[in-house]
Amino acid sequence: MSVTKTSPTTNTDASLLADHEVESTYRSVNNVQLHIVTAGDPDAPLVILLHGHPDFWYGWRDQISPLVEAGFRVVVPDQRGCNLSEAPDGVDAYRLSELSADVCELIHSEGQESAHVIGHDFGGFVAWNVALRQPSIVDRLGILNVPHPTVYRDTLKSSPQQIARSWYVWFYQVPKLPEWMLRRNGMDNMVASLEVTSNSGTFDEETIERYRAAWQHTGVHPRINWYRGFRRSGSPSRNTVTQPTLICWGTEDIALLPSMAEKSVDYCENGQLRMFPNASHWVHHEREEVTEELLRHLSQNSLS
Known part of the structure; x- marks a missing residue:
């Protein structure tokens, strides 16, 4: 495994947060070393927060x-290939089965x-896959602005509008050009x-500069491999999620049709x-009510 690192001028670990109870550490799981940020009583009910692209752990700072x-x-x-986590070589290392096994x-x-x-x-795709592949390991599921994998696949087959919105997924399959485009300037x-x-x-x-610093650690290649690995990923053996599930969706998401949330x-x-309404793909940054909904959803289980 290899990691390409430069030296950003901004730290991108837990020191980004003023809360000194939040800590950075590293954990070796599934043959990869992940940087993780932890907070709270180790004996309390556990919540795992999974960021997407082009995010890193810091995307959950408000939650x-x-x-x-x-x-x-x-x-x-930081999921594999992102910020301070290890970036394995090869597309197959970024299949959803591997990302799910990490979790x-x-x-x-x-x-x-x-x-x-x-x-x-x-x-969210990783979270759906964990719940479908290993249902016993997920107590409650929370999904923000990403559809169930079957819904996404079926919609791509039937909706020219969603095909157009997903142009970047196809673009990322092209060798080398996406990396050049995303690295430049x-x-x-x-x-x-x-x-x-x-x-x-x-x-x-200030936030954007923190993201630039995070991207410098492993570069853009592993992140693009997420999408290449996505195209190579097999479907889970089941379609139905048995765990209590909350889906929060900003209706102004320019990449994903809101009808997929309902389906x-x-x-x-x-x-x-x-x-x-009027919230974007980054609904958890733009609406405090999202955090309130997640707390309500998770607390139902912890009180039962």
Whole structure:
């Protein structure tokens, strides 16, 4: 395994947060070393927060303290290939089966048999897959702005509008060109992917510089391999999610049709959908109510 690192001028570990109870550490799971940010009582109910692209652990900064204050243990990994985590070589290392196995072993590394799992964007695809592939390991599932994998696959087959919105998935399959496009001009295209997909003001300049620093650690190649690995990933053996599931969705997501959120609930035995008008793909940054909904959803289990 190899990791390509430069020396960013901004730290991208838990020191980004003023809360000194939040810590950075490293955990070896599934043959890869992951940087994780932890907070809360190690014996409290466990919550795993999974970021997407082009995010890193810091994307959950607004949810960590509220979850801890509500009595949860919070673990937020930089997923493989991102920020301070190890970046294995090869596309196959980024199949959903591998990303899901990372999460399962991370839960076990906490001395737990199961956890609540919450995912946004690509982290949502990982969360769906963990729940479908290893249902006993997920207590409650939280999904932010990403559809059930079957819904996404079926919609791509039937909706020209969604095919157009998913143009980047196809672009990332091209060798070398995506890496060149995203690296050039100080990763300005990566910054643009944050700004174009969010409402104005969601990412200020200080935050953007922190993202630039995170991207410098492993570069863009492993992140693009997420999408190449996604195309090579097999489907889980089951379609129906048995765990209580909350889906939160910003209706102004420019990449994903909101109709997929409604269809995704149909694949959940016990699913709830909360739509947030005028919120973007980055709904958990733009609406405090998302954190409140997640707390309500997770606390139902901890009180039972």
